[in-house]
Amino acid sequence: MLRHAVLPLAAAALFAAAPAQATAAPAPALTCQGQGIDPAAKLHYRTETLVRAPLNAVWKTQTDVERWPSWQSAVSTAKRLEPGPLRPGSRFRWTTPIPATPATPATTLVITSTVRQLQRAHCVRWEGPAIGEGLRIDRGVHVWTFTPVRGGVLVRTEESWTGDQVEADPATAIKYLAPGLDRWLADLKQTAEADHC
Numbered sequence: 149m150l151r152h153a154v155l156p157l158a159a160a161a162l163f164a165a166a167p168a169q170a171t172a173a174p175a176p177a178l179t180c181q182g183q184g185i186d187p188a189a190k191l192h193y194r195t196e197t198l199v200r201a202p203l204n205a206v207w208k209t210q211t212d213v214e215r216w217p218s219w220q221s222a223v224s225t226a227k228r229l230e231p232g233p234l235r236p237g238s239r240f241r242w243t244t245p246i247p248a249t250p251a252t253p254a255t256t257l258v259i260t261s262t263v264r265q266l267q268r269a270h271c272v273r274w275e276g277p278a279i280g281e282g283l284r285i286d287r288g289v290h291v292w293t294f295t296p297v298r299g300g301v302l303v304r305t306e307e308s309w310t311g312d313q314v315e316a317d318p319a320t321a322i323k324y325l326a327p328g329l330d331r332w333l334a335d336l337k338q339t340a341e342a343d344h345c
Contacts, residue, residue: 193307198297199337206294216242224256225241285311
């Protein structure tokens with residue numbers, strides 16, 4: 149898996165001081181129909197994996213929101229708020245448990261996501277708030293892309309979080325954002341590959 153995370157200022161300063169030939173150019177932001185994560189967000193993460201399954205199978209697994217709890221270890225509940233196929237304007241509400249941190253109690257985040265862009269079997273972008281007892285992410289923006297490659301589908305995902313609370317302690321917030329996306333991709337890969345061997 150390839151991963152990109154937001155860097156603390158001290159680390160960013162070290163990279164800025166390195167010789168130009170030793171610094172790789174950052175990967176361009178993922179987009180769906182020209183829209184990506186919040187470019188002003190201080191907190192964001194990107195990762196990818198190869199899923200050895202047909203594109204339609206990977207797409208269906210990822211976009212069948214109400215089945216998420218059956219294969220995603222971090223999703224407790226998921227409910228579509230409108231019937232029909234997932235499309236721009238579709239909303240869904242899902243929950244995920246969050247352990248206690250030094251600044252917040254253990255809680256369950258309730259996330260209400262609205263699909264903003266979607267191109268079938270190619271990309272999807274949704275956004276919305278996540279609210280729990282003592283914890284709030286004002287706006288999460290999540291982009292997924294699905295690219296057929298030799299041997300399967302390259303699935304890339306990128307997410308940004310904004311809000312006073314998560315921006316006040318980015319070092320703690322990234323400890324949840326980064327492993328959460330890595331786990332989601334690992335669960336998607338395992339499920340799609342097991343279902344379509």
